[in-house]
Amino acid sequence: MTNAALSHSPFDPIAIFDRSDLQENAGVCVLINDVQVAVFYLPKESPSIFALHNWDPLGKANVLYRGIVGDLNGERVVASPLYKQHFSLDTGRCLEEESVCVPVYEAFIEGETVTITLQSRCHK
Amino acid sequence: MNTKKIVVVGNGMVGHYYVEKMAALEQAFEITVIGAEPRPAYDRVHLSEVFSGKDPEDLALTTREHYKQIGVQAHFGDAVVSIDRENKEVITELGRHFAYDKLILATGSYPFVPPVPGSDAKACLTYRTIDDLGAIRAQARLGKVGVVVGGGLLGLECANALKNLGLETHVVEFAPGLMGVQLDEGGSGMLRSMIEELNVQVHTSKATQKIVAGKEHTLRMEFADGGALETDLIVFSAGIRPNDQLAKQAGLEIGERGGIIIDYHCRTSDSNIFAIGECALFGGKIFGLVAPGYRMADAALSQLSDSPQSFQGADMSTKLKLLGIDVGSIGDSHGKTLVDDKVPASFLYSNDRERVYKKIVVSPDGKKLLGAVLVGDCSDYDNLLQLYLNDMDLPENPEHIILPADDANSTAFSAMQLPSTATICSCLNVTKGDIVAAIDAGCTTVAEVKSSTKASTGCGGCAALLKSTVDTELAARGVEINNHLCEHFAYSRQDLFHMIKVGRLEHFDEVLNKHGSGLGCEVCKPTVGSILASLWNDYILKPQHLPLQDTNDNFLANMQKDGTYSIVPRIPGGEISADKLIVIGEVAKKYSLYTKITGGQRIDLFGARVNQLPEIWSELVEAGFETGHAYGKALRTVKSCVGNSWCRYGVQDSVSMAIYIENRYKGIRSPHKIKSAVSGCTRECAEAQSKDFGVIATENGWNLYVCGNGGMKPRHADLFATDLDDATLIKYIDRFLMFYIRTADRLQRTSVWMNNLEGGLDYLREVVIDDKLGLAEELEAQMALLLDKYQCEWKTTIEDPERLKRFRQFVNSDKDDSHIVFVQERDQPRPAKEQERDALTTA
Structure with missing residues (x-):
C-alpha cells in the first residue's frame, strides 16, 4: 500500500472502483454516502486524478463532472458545462468568483483500482 | 497617535460600500458597523428576484466572516437609539456604547405609508x-x-x-x-x-x-x-422617507421635509458626523438610487484622506427592466429646462406595433441633448447617456439617433468621440480616461482592462461600450487586435483549420503538440473538435475526440438548467407520419418528458436524465428516427412550407427539396449552427430569408438567399443567385457551406462572416459562382467526403456498450441524481423551482 492509501482514516467513507470506469481527459461521477463526487482523470498529469464535489454552486445543479477539463494560466481547471465558470481541479476555487469554492476530496489510483475518500483536502 | 475610531450606523448597500472601501485603505482605522436588520448587507435593488426563484442568500453582499477577515467589527440586529455628541459615542437598543472619532450615518430610508384610515391592517x-x-x-x-x-x-x-x-x-x-x-x-x-x-x-x-x-x-x-x-x-x-429620527434627536440639522442636511463633503451640522445615502439631504434633494449613495460614500471617505473630494449631486438617469419591459430615463425627460428663456425641442418616435417609445429633448439650438425617455427598447440608452453626460454635440439631424437604424441614416456611435472624462462604467465610476490609462500601462485585452480598472464588473451593462472603447484605443495605437483562439493556441480558427488540414492531423493531442501549449481549455478543445469533424467527419465520441466535445455534443443532447437533457429527433423538412408522431408521443409518455414544438418544425422532448438517454434513443432509432443534431454546431433544420403538392399557390415541390437538403447536410460540423428553409413560392411561408441559406421557388427554378439569421440580431438574407436548377442549387450550397466552414471564425454565424469578408457578397459570388480562387472543385470534393462519412451518432452509440458507459450518472451506483425534481404544470412536467423543491423534499 502506498502512503496515500494509509493517510485516510479507515472510517472515512470511500468509493473504490476500476480504472476502466474513468474517462481519459474527462470526468465521471461517483456517489459516496449520498455525496456526489466528480472524478477527473488526466493521465499525463501528476497527480493524474482529481475529485471535486459535483455540485455547481453557480449553475445550481449536479453537473461539474460533465465539464471540459484543461488549464488556465497554468492552473488545472474544469469549466462548468452550464455557465462556463472555471473551478480549479487542485483547490476547488472558482477563478471567476473569488468567494466561491467547491470541496475537493482525496483521490488516488493504485494499479487498476481507484479510491476516492470523503476526506476533504483543505486549501485555505 | 491612536487609531481613529470610525462607527458606521446602518448596514444597507451604501453603509456596506463605505465599510468595504474604508477597510481597503492603507491607513488603519478601527471600524465598527452597526446594523438594525438581523443580517449583513444585501442587494436591495434585486429584491423582487427572490420571488422569481432567487435565494435570499444570493442577495447577500457580504458575510459576518468576511467582515471579520477584513478587520471590521460588525453588530447586527441591534439598532442605534441615540447619539451622545458630547462624549462622542452611540448607544444601542441593547444598551451597548460605542465610542467614535468620526460617525457615519447610513441609516437609509423607510417606505412611506399614506395616512389613510385602515392602512394599519394586518394585510x-x-x-x-x-x-x-x-x-x-x-x-x-x-x-x-x-x-x-x-x-x-x-x-x-x-x-x-x-x-x-x-x-x-x-x-x-x-x-x-x-x-x-x-x-x-x-x-x-x-x-x-x-x-x-x-x-x-x-x-x-x-x-x-x-x-x-x-x-x-x-x-x-x-x-x-x-x-x-x-x-x-x-x-x-x-415613495421613501429618510430615516432621520436618530439625527434629529441628536440635534443635527434636518431638512423641512426630512433628511439629514449635508454639505458637499457629506458632513452634517456636526463636523464629526457624516451622513450618506438615502438618509442624507443634499441641495434640498434626497437621492433614492444606489449609485449616488456610493458617490456620497466616496466623498465622505475622502475627507479622512489627504485628497478630499466633494459630492456635487448626481445624475439620476436610470435604465431598468420593469416586469420585463425596458425603461430608460435621462436628464430632463419632461422637457422643462429653459435655455436662454427658450423652450427645448423634442423629437419623438413612437411605434405601437413594435411597442417602442423614444423621445429626446434637445436644446433650442439643436446642439445638445437635455433629456430622453425610452420605453420598450433601451438599446440607445448608453449612447444617449454619453451624449448627455459629456455635453457632446449632437449630429445635424438629432432625430436619426432614435429612428430605427438602416444603412441610410446609421449613426454608428464611435468610442473615439467620447471625451476622456466620459463615464464608461457608472457602477464603479470608471471613465474613458481610466481605461486609456490602463492601456497605456500595458493592458492589451478587454479582460486585462476589466481586472485593472474593475470596469464592467458591476451590472455589466457597459460591456459592449467597454469593448468598443478598448478595441478603438488599441487600434489607434496600431496594436493588432488579438484573434488568437485562446491562451493555448496563438492562431485564429481559420489558421488552425488550414494547419490541421495540411498536416492531416487527426487528434487534438497532435494539434496541441505541434501548434499549441498547455492542456487546452473549453474554448480550443471544442473548436479543434469541430475542425476535426468538419475535415474528417469521424464519430465524435471516439475516446480521443470525446473530451473535446462541449457538454451537449458530449452527451448528444441539450443540457437544461437542472442538468437534465432535451432530445430532438430529426424530422427532415418538418414532414412526419402519423406513426412516427405516435412513437414520439409514446416515448414522451413512457419517460414523462415535457414536449414542445420547436421553431424549426420538430419536437423537443425535455427532462431526460443522462442515464435515460440511451434507452430513449434505442426506442427512437428502432422506430426509424435519427439524431437531430440540436446539440451540435451543425446543420439544424431545413424548414419548409407544403409547396405545390397541396398549396394552390406553390410553384415547386418545396417539401421534397427541403428533405433532400436536410438529409444531404445533416450532421456536418461547422463554426456555428446552420439553419435553412425552402419556400414553395414567393409568399415565403417557410421564412427562408431569415436563414443561413434559404431557397425560394420561382416559376423557373429556385432563388438562393444567403447569410440571414434570426435570434439576437436578426438579419435578412441576401439574394445570391436566381432561377437555379436543382443541380446548380446544390452545387452552390456545397461550395458556400464548405467555404464558410473553412474560413469563418469560431462561433461566427454566416452573416457576420460575410460582413467580415473583404468584398462581402460580391466576393462570395466570385468564389462560389465564378470560382475566382479555383477552389470550387476542392470544396465540392471536401463536401462529398463528409457526406460519404455520415452516420447517425445515436445509432452508433447505442450499438457500442463501451460508449454507453458514458451515460451512467454514477459509475458506482444505480441511483438517480436526487436534486432533479419535477412538478406538473399544464399537464406536463417541468423542473421544480428552488422553493418548490424545498417544499417537496422537506414534506
Whole structure:
C-alpha cells in the first residue's frame, strides 16, 4: 500500500472502483454516502486524478463532472458545462468568483483500482 | 497617535460600500458597523428576484466572516437609539456604547405609508427588506388578489413580485401616470399599455380614502372618486422617507421635509458626523438610487484622506427592466429646462406595433441633448447617456439617433468621440480616461482592462461600450487586435483549420503538440473538435475526440438548467407520419418528458436524465428516427412550407427539396449552427430569408438567399443567385457551406462572416459562382467526403456498450441524481423551482 492509501482514516467513507470506469481527459461521477463526487482523470498529469464535489454552486445543479477539463494560466481547471465558470481541479476555487469554492476530496489510483475518500483536502 | 475610531450606523448597500472601501485603505482605522436588520448587507435593488426563484442568500453582499477577515467589527440586529455628541459615542437598543472619532450615518430610508384610515391592517404591508418579503409571501398564500399602492419605480418592481407569487395584481397610483418622475406622458402611456398586456391592472388618478374589511376579499379600498377595489393584501410603495429620527434627536440639522442636511463633503451640522445615502439631504434633494449613495460614500471617505473630494449631486438617469419591459430615463425627460428663456425641442418616435417609445429633448439650438425617455427598447440608452453626460454635440439631424437604424441614416456611435472624462462604467465610476490609462500601462485585452480598472464588473451593462472603447484605443495605437483562439493556441480558427488540414492531423493531442501549449481549455478543445469533424467527419465520441466535445455534443443532447437533457429527433423538412408522431408521443409518455414544438418544425422532448438517454434513443432509432443534431454546431433544420403538392399557390415541390437538403447536410460540423428553409413560392411561408441559406421557388427554378439569421440580431438574407436548377442549387450550397466552414471564425454565424469578408457578397459570388480562387472543385470534393462519412451518432452509440458507459450518472451506483425534481404544470412536467423543491423534499 502506498502512503496515500494509509493517510485516510479507515472510517472515512470511500468509493473504490476500476480504472476502466474513468474517462481519459474527462470526468465521471461517483456517489459516496449520498455525496456526489466528480472524478477527473488526466493521465499525463501528476497527480493524474482529481475529485471535486459535483455540485455547481453557480449553475445550481449536479453537473461539474460533465465539464471540459484543461488549464488556465497554468492552473488545472474544469469549466462548468452550464455557465462556463472555471473551478480549479487542485483547490476547488472558482477563478471567476473569488468567494466561491467547491470541496475537493482525496483521490488516488493504485494499479487498476481507484479510491476516492470523503476526506476533504483543505486549501485555505 | 491612536487609531481613529470610525462607527458606521446602518448596514444597507451604501453603509456596506463605505465599510468595504474604508477597510481597503492603507491607513488603519478601527471600524465598527452597526446594523438594525438581523443580517449583513444585501442587494436591495434585486429584491423582487427572490420571488422569481432567487435565494435570499444570493442577495447577500457580504458575510459576518468576511467582515471579520477584513478587520471590521460588525453588530447586527441591534439598532442605534441615540447619539451622545458630547462624549462622542452611540448607544444601542441593547444598551451597548460605542465610542467614535468620526460617525457615519447610513441609516437609509423607510417606505412611506399614506395616512389613510385602515392602512394599519394586518394585510397592509411594505416592500423594502428581506423580512418584508417573508410577510408578503405569507400573506399572499392566504389570498388571490394583491394591490400595490404606488406606480413608481419601486411600486412596479413590487408588482412584479406579486405577479411572480401568482396573485391577480393591481397597481393603484395617485398621479395620472406611471413613473411620473422619470417618464413623460407618452412614455408613461406606452408603459401602461405594455404592463396591462401582462395582466397587471393599472388604476391611475386614484386617491385611497379608506381601507375597510372586504366582502369577497380581505380588504376593500375605497377611492375618492367613489370607486372601490377588493383585495387580499396591499403593499405600500408610495415613495421613501429618510430615516432621520436618530439625527434629529441628536440635534443635527434636518431638512423641512426630512433628511439629514449635508454639505458637499457629506458632513452634517456636526463636523464629526457624516451622513450618506438615502438618509442624507443634499441641495434640498434626497437621492433614492444606489449609485449616488456610493458617490456620497466616496466623498465622505475622502475627507479622512489627504485628497478630499466633494459630492456635487448626481445624475439620476436610470435604465431598468420593469416586469420585463425596458425603461430608460435621462436628464430632463419632461422637457422643462429653459435655455436662454427658450423652450427645448423634442423629437419623438413612437411605434405601437413594435411597442417602442423614444423621445429626446434637445436644446433650442439643436446642439445638445437635455433629456430622453425610452420605453420598450433601451438599446440607445448608453449612447444617449454619453451624449448627455459629456455635453457632446449632437449630429445635424438629432432625430436619426432614435429612428430605427438602416444603412441610410446609421449613426454608428464611435468610442473615439467620447471625451476622456466620459463615464464608461457608472457602477464603479470608471471613465474613458481610466481605461486609456490602463492601456497605456500595458493592458492589451478587454479582460486585462476589466481586472485593472474593475470596469464592467458591476451590472455589466457597459460591456459592449467597454469593448468598443478598448478595441478603438488599441487600434489607434496600431496594436493588432488579438484573434488568437485562446491562451493555448496563438492562431485564429481559420489558421488552425488550414494547419490541421495540411498536416492531416487527426487528434487534438497532435494539434496541441505541434501548434499549441498547455492542456487546452473549453474554448480550443471544442473548436479543434469541430475542425476535426468538419475535415474528417469521424464519430465524435471516439475516446480521443470525446473530451473535446462541449457538454451537449458530449452527451448528444441539450443540457437544461437542472442538468437534465432535451432530445430532438430529426424530422427532415418538418414532414412526419402519423406513426412516427405516435412513437414520439409514446416515448414522451413512457419517460414523462415535457414536449414542445420547436421553431424549426420538430419536437423537443425535455427532462431526460443522462442515464435515460440511451434507452430513449434505442426506442427512437428502432422506430426509424435519427439524431437531430440540436446539440451540435451543425446543420439544424431545413424548414419548409407544403409547396405545390397541396398549396394552390406553390410553384415547386418545396417539401421534397427541403428533405433532400436536410438529409444531404445533416450532421456536418461547422463554426456555428446552420439553419435553412425552402419556400414553395414567393409568399415565403417557410421564412427562408431569415436563414443561413434559404431557397425560394420561382416559376423557373429556385432563388438562393444567403447569410440571414434570426435570434439576437436578426438579419435578412441576401439574394445570391436566381432561377437555379436543382443541380446548380446544390452545387452552390456545397461550395458556400464548405467555404464558410473553412474560413469563418469560431462561433461566427454566416452573416457576420460575410460582413467580415473583404468584398462581402460580391466576393462570395466570385468564389462560389465564378470560382475566382479555383477552389470550387476542392470544396465540392471536401463536401462529398463528409457526406460519404455520415452516420447517425445515436445509432452508433447505442450499438457500442463501451460508449454507453458514458451515460451512467454514477459509475458506482444505480441511483438517480436526487436534486432533479419535477412538478406538473399544464399537464406536463417541468423542473421544480428552488422553493418548490424545498417544499417537496422537506414534506
